[in-house]
Amino acid sequence: MRGQQQPRKRTKANSSRLSPQRRRQNHKSRSLAITVGGALLLIVGGAIAFALLQGRSGGRKAFGPTALLPQDTLLSVTVSTNIGQWKALTKLGTEQSQKNLQTNLQDIEKTVLTQGLSYEENIAPWVGDQITMAFLPPTAESGPEFEDQATIWILPVRNSGRAKKLFIEKLATSGNQAQSRTYQDVEIQEFQLEDQQYAIATPDKRNLVFTAAGAPIDQVIDTLKGKPSISATPRFTEAISEIGASSPLAQIYINMPLATAQLAAGSNQPISEASLARIQEVRGLGSTVTLDADDTLNFKTITWLDPEAKYPLVVKNDAAGMAKRLPANTLMMASGGNFQELWQAYAKGTSAKLIVPFNPKSWTDSFVELTGIDFNTTFIPWLDRKFAGAIVPAQDNNDQNIGLVALAQTSDSTAALQAFKQLDDAVREQRDFQIAESKIDKSSVITWKVPPGLPIASHGSLSDKTMFFTIGAPVPIAKQLVESQSSLNQAELFKDATQSSLKSHNGQFFVHVPRMLKVMDTNPLFPKIAPGTQEYAQGIEAIGMTTAISSPWSARYDIRVKLKN
Structure with missing residues (x-):
């Protein structure tokens, strides 16, 4: 010292x-x-x-x-x-x-x-x-x-x-x-x-x-x-x-x-x-x-703004329901109340940039270079409702064959379908992707394939104007999303990790730690965890977080770390 x-x-x-x-x-x-x-x-x-x-x-x-x-x-x-x-x-x-x-x-x-x-x-x-x-x-x-x-x-x-x-x-x-x-x-x-x-x-x-x-x-x-x-x-x-x-x-x-x-x-x-x-x-x-009786470390957390803050918080907690759109075997998920507002917040500069560095301009520049489409004008206007991102295995017993899932609810499904149609045309013309349409339980699903016909991504729509996009194992994951026989919000571990006294929320986070550790250890696309950190992480069963805007000047975070017994 x-x-x-x-x-x-x-x-x-x-x-x-x-x-x-x-x-x-x-x-x-x-x-x-x-x-x-x-x-x-x-x-x-x-x-x-x-x-x-x-x-x-x-x-x-x-x-x-x-x-x-x-x-x-x-x-x-x-x-x-x-x-x-x-x-x-x-x-x-x-x-x-x-x-x-x-x-x-x-x-x-x-x-x-x-x-x-x-x-x-x-x-x-x-x-x-x-x-x-x-x-x-x-x-x-x-x-x-x-x-x-x-x-x-x-x-x-x-x-x-x-x-x-x-x-x-x-x-x-x-x-x-x-x-x-x-x-x-x-x-x-x-x-x-x-x-x-x-x-x-x-x-x-x-x-x-x-x-x-x-x-x-x-x-x-x-x-x-x-x-x-x-x-x-x-x-x-x-x-x-x-x-x-x-x-x-x-x-x-x-x-x-x-x-x-x-x-x-x-x-x-x-x-x-x-x-x-x-x-x-x-x-x-x-x-x-x-330390709760169910072997869980419970973090009740609050952040608050200075009374002279120029940008008060918007009290809007309407992110509930996205977990029920994901399959029960989901390894990790994060949801929020409004993707458009999150995107704009990153563009203006927020504390989130210190935690998860992300530059919207670099993303939009790369998107234009790859597709010729302006992401800000074609996608952001209709991404105005709740959203979620997740890591989902293609099969229950095989966590190594995984895919990334993006879900977004919209107030304008027509604009959303038009944007995806424009994107399909762009990747077909500029990247030589094959665009195939199929039916899963009466829902239309578009699959992107690369020669000689290997599927790499898919997109479609669910009920209540929720659009989805998947990368990796697109067909089996799209099938899980559309059929929705067993949802994440029904899984006991998810319910335990995300239980909260907050009656409504504007976001959730969940990770099944043991399964994600295996993915990160064997999948070359994921970063490796330092051995010392991994040894501690192996003692954790799941981590869950529920967030809410309590007032124009305060935000609440209920974080639960469920430990192995």
Whole structure:
């Protein structure tokens, strides 16, 4: 850990000690924007690593120690010290993922608690029922990179006498070059550990604050004495009240303007100042994590806009029903309320570009080059209703023979059919594709074939003005879509993963993790997962997400990670 001190030359020993933490911090800088994977990695790969396996049970808690964290806090993660919750979690997943989790816990304890300290002996006997770790943004003193951010640990004190004896005195020994100073009537002890300065204080007598270097602890004291805390962030209290839980496993807060600025700076795709300003209208993100009785990590998440935002959200949650158009064996799906609005949002610049980089102009330019058709004028006008994308196997017992499916409901089916007719003519004339029409259950299906007659894609229409387009295994997948004998919304795993308290929604996401892992491992068209990440993923049965626009200034995300038992 490094704090807000003048730059110094790190010794070889110190660099070795800090490298695991730096790797975790660099990883977090790429995962701050909220997606299913981002939230999962933040908790399972980060917060759980910081979580401690001994502790006390507790009732309903506030959203972390908000009175102590400065308003410019970049990220805070508060974790429960309830031994029962963590023991239950460590029994889930595969044997390998459980082993990896235990190893990571031991590694983080060695990295953070130096000088022979251990959580069980030196912290557990006096700590309260939650522990908070927070980052302040980089400064001129700390350095420009995410890895140089000041780290703050806040530990509630249940027994002040034991805290002083078992932790403070153990750290602040003469061998560690301990020194005392006073700041705003608060006594601070500073000391050196392996060429790194640390500071420790109990500013409100109820919490012990432990920081790398002295400047961060001064900021905590300033906040306690009256400077704005994260609870003073516009709409913070109102937004967080929507995601409260009694006995949460973890609570997360992200300062989105600061986080997105860092993500944009490190993005491979340049983002204009105008787009970044629009992205940074998202003022904050909060998430409460619980471990439900059905072995599921449940993330209740909310994002909210700044009161001065120029682009309020449109409260429209009408994306329901797309899952029933997909077969029950679907491996992965994502749906939304209006493709036209999503396309336009990407064109204007949104936070989604930081998560899933996509350039509409590059797509339309390539589409014109390949087909001679302007996608913006021929397709976008009628893509004005709900939509879905999915990965579907051609057969129930063969996940390797898969296809990509796009579904889109339209208010103008005539325009849709005309657009596809124009596209059929273009690929036949310019790409020498064979265009064949057939009937499946009285529905007309168009199949594209390449010489000598190999089918590669198909399209057609379903009821309620829903158009479909498939690539890969087009005939068997089109047959599943048209006949619709067993739909995804009837599958038990899908229902478990996407259950939500949100009565209506504007989007869903679902992935059957074990089956998708096999596809990604064997199909050359999909990226490979790093072995360490794959070992954790193998402990997950499914991931589901349901989203909704709660108000003109807030959006809700119910994310469920169903673990193997």
